[in-house]
Amino acid sequence: MARRFRFGVNFLSPSSGAEWTKKCRHAETLGYDVLLVPDHLGWPAPFPSLVAAAQATERPRVGTFVLNAAFWNPVLLAREVATTDQLTGGRLELGLGAGYVRAEFEQAGLEYGSPRDRADRLERTVEELDRLLSDEAHEPASAQRPRPPLLLGGNGNRLLRLAARHADIVAFTGGEPAPGKTDGSMRLLGPEALADRVATARRFTAEYGTDPELNVLVQRVVPTSDRAGAARELQSHGPDVTPEQLLDLPTLLIGTVKEMAGQLRRHREQLGLTYITVMEPVMEDFAPVIEELRRTEG
Numbered sequence: 001m002a003r004r005f006r007f008g009v010n011f012l013s014p015s016s017g018a019e020w021t022k023k024c025r026h027a028e029t030l031g032y033d034v035l036l037v038p039d040h041l042g043w044p045a046p047f048p049s050l051v052a053a054a055q056a057t058e059r060p061r062v063g064t065f066v067l068n069a070a071f072w073n074p075v076l077l078a079r080e081v082a083t084t085d086q087l088t089g090g091r092l093e094l095g096l097g098a099g100y101v102r103a104e105f106e107q108a109g110l111e112y113g114s115p116r117d118r119a120d121r122l123e124r125t126v127e128e129l130d131r132l133l134s135d136e137a138h139e140p141a142s143a144q145r146p147r148p149p150l151l152l153g154g155n156g157n158r159l160l161r162l163a164a165r166h167a168d169i170v171a172f173t174g175g176e177p178a179p180g181k182t183d184g185s186m187r188l189l190g191p192e193a194l195a196d197r198v199a200t201a202r203r204f205t206a207e208y209g210t211d212p213e214l215n216v217l218v219q220r221v222v223p224t225s226d227r228a229g230a231a232r233e234l235q236s237h238g239p240d241v242t243p244e245q246l247l248d249l250p251t252l253l254i255g256t257v258k259e260m261a262g263q264l265r266r267h268r269e270q271l272g273l274t275y276i277t278v279m280e281p282v283m284e285d286f287a288p289v290i291e292e293l294r295r296t297e298g
Contacts, residue, residue, distance in 0.1 A: 005268070008215075009278055009283045011024075020044075028060050063095055065171075153172070155197060163201065188240075190241045191245050231254060261289050
C-alpha cells in the first residue's frame with residue numbers, strides 16, 4: 001500500500017520573530033506537515049528558526065533541508081540536534097547533505113574539496129551522529145530514540161547508497177550541478193534521468209532491507225490552464241529537456257489544481273514519491289493542491 005502524502009515548505013527569508021511566527025502559523029493552516037529551513041549563508045540559521053517554528057505551531061514537524069555537513073563538527077552537531085529535538089517536543093527531522101556552493105565554503109574559510117571529499121565528510125558525519133545519539137549515555141539526549149528521523153539528499157550513487165543504509169527519508173532535488181559552474185547553479189534532470197536515480201536508490205534500499213520515505217523538491221509550481229504554453233516558457237530552466245518532458249517532471253508542477261494533484265498521484269504510483277517539498281515563494285500557490293489531495297484521499 002502506498003504511503004500517504006506529506007507536504008513540506010522550505011522557508012528561505014529571514015524575518016523578525018513576529019513575522020516568523022505569523023508565517024509558520026499560516027503554513028500550518030494551509031495544511032503543510034513539515035516546516036523546513038535550509039543551511040545557506042545569508043538565510044535563516046536553522047536550529048533557532050526551527051525551535052521558534054515549533055513554538056508557534058501545534059501540528060507540523062520541523063526540519064533542516066538540508067544542513068551542509070561541512071559547516072558542522074559532528075560532536076557539536078549532536079548537541080544541537082538533541083537540544084532542538086527536546087525543545088520542539090520530538091518534532092525534529094534532520095536533513096543532511098554534502099554541500100555544493102563553493103562560494104559559501106570560501107566565505108566560511110572551509111576547504112571545498114572534491115565531490116569525493118565532500119561525500120567522505122558527509123558519511124563521517126552521519127556515522128558519528130548515529131553513534132553519539134544512539135548512545136544512552138549521550139547528554140543531552142534527543143526526545144526521539146534512537147535519534148530524530150534522518151533525511152539524506154543526493155544524486156550520485158555513493159550518496160544514494162549512504163541514504164539507503166542510514167536514512168529514514170531519501171531526498172531527490174531532480175537536478176545536478178551545471179557543467180563548468182561552481183556557484184551552486186543546477187540544471188534540471190529529465191524525467192528518465194530522475195527515474196533512474198529513484199530506481200538506483202530503490203535498488204540500494206532492497207540490498208540493505210530498508211524502506212525509506214522518498215522526497216522530491218518541487219522547483220516550480222505554475223498554476224495555469226495552458227500547461228503546454230507554460231512548459232514552453234519554462235524551457236530555459238532545463239535547456240536539455242523538451243517542453244513535453246518538462247510536463248512529466250516531478251520537480252515541476254504545471255496546470256490546474258486538479259492537474260497538479262494528478263501529477264503527484266502519478267509520480268507516487270510510478271516512482272513512490274510521497275513527501276513533497278516546495279519553496280516558500282510558492283507556498284500559497286501549492287496550498288490548493290494539498291487541499292485537493294486531502295479532500296479526495298480522506
